[in-house]
Amino acid sequence: MNKYLPRALLALATASLMGALYAGDLEDQIRKALDPALKRLEKGNESAPADQGKQPSQPADRSQPAQPDSGAQSSPELPAFGNISVEDERKIGSQIAGNLLGAAPLVADAKLQKYVNKVGRWVAQQSTRPDLKWTFGVIEASDINAFAAPGGYVFITRGLYAMLKDEAELAGVLGHEIGHVQEKHHLKVLQKQQQLDVGSKLLGKQVAGNDKNIQRVIGSGAEIMARGLDKSAEFEADRIGVVLAARAGYDPWGLPGVLQEMASIAKSSSSVALLFKTHPAPEERLTNLGEAMGDRLDAIKNGRTLAERFKQIKLAKSSGK
């Protein structure tokens, strides 16, 4: 038995070394491909820092109103991400969403679900992708978490919803998840792993459900939701969440308030085990968001929290499903 061990180890080491080299190379290529386009996007979406307070730029959705969503990133400099159609993105997303709902069904409360969809859709209208079929839901899970899947699916757990104090906090949380969809963070992870071969017509005319091709792309079940994104993607989603909530007319301090609350929860608590595994520590997120916000949102004085409207929607007890 033992004589095979060194050979096996050598093979393993070689394989992982090659894997690492290849991954690094791919990442470099992606970064190189993305860089010019990102710079252009920044230029387009932000005004010069000096006059930021007085003359905020147009929200991105209004600056490019006529552009169909699928065209938003189809620059020739983006070969890696440009070719996924919104339809394919939606197929991947609905497979992930359907799997997630298989693990945790919706809270059986039509009024609550409708309310969350209205808040979410209004916040999503402020994003660069207002035309997606945005679908929001509160799911039966006691721990504190929220999930986004490509194509416009956003789910928040019962545990997180129960922690919220007002509509501005809900808007901030949903805004963070909308940010992941807007920036296609999960699609980028899939592509980095080369599970998603954009060039091929892999997805074809299949629909989500029993499609082995789509399932092969996303891995086992909804595991992509447990894998987490890069820290930088989470920080970016925090910044987007704050901005989208503010654009929607809410108090921009909703999401920071929720992060404050998360920071006060014991790290050892089971209610945050998965959340803290897949996200940077709340302290780190607060610090990063604080740096980004600085005094930039001080001009917003009349952001609404809508605590009353939020409290009118009671979160029903679990049906024990």
Place this chain on the structure above:
Amino acid sequence: MNRPLQILTVLCLSMAALTYAAVERGVALKADSIKSQPFQDAGAVGDLKKGDSVQIVSKKGGWLQIKAPSGSGWVRMLSVKRGTGGGSSAAGELGGVAAMSTGRAGTGQITSATGVRGLSEEDLKAAKFDAAELARAEANAVSAQAAVAFASAGKLAPQKVAALPEPRPATTNEAPRAGRQ
């Protein structure tokens, strides 16, 4: 004339008392200047040092009114995290106790007090597609028009807000998080 005023005063005072009754503590996440008023141009009344233990008195927009070792005043909300260093607030203790009593934190096999399970990595990996539930979720989606009407009912007026730049020094280019493949 005086009586309604008195009632109002009593009401305001008791509300204030209620607000102040729950003493909340926090820890400074970074050094910051403590201001006399909740705005940037207000005069400084003290310096907050990273790690300072503070008492949170009230909140206003993006500002917290605090009592710190070097003085009392206002600091930016994101300079302070709520709870104490170890995270032993009521919510934290509750979660911690629940985790301890089952002794199986994070396995997803825990039934919490409300009878709803947590969602673990294993649950997600083993998840099976639920077409009916997905259809239900999609049926709850609302149109853009419905969202606009909802916003208008809540007097939510769209604001022009520029995207937030990534802070420097950048936090990008970090190694991917553990657990990624």
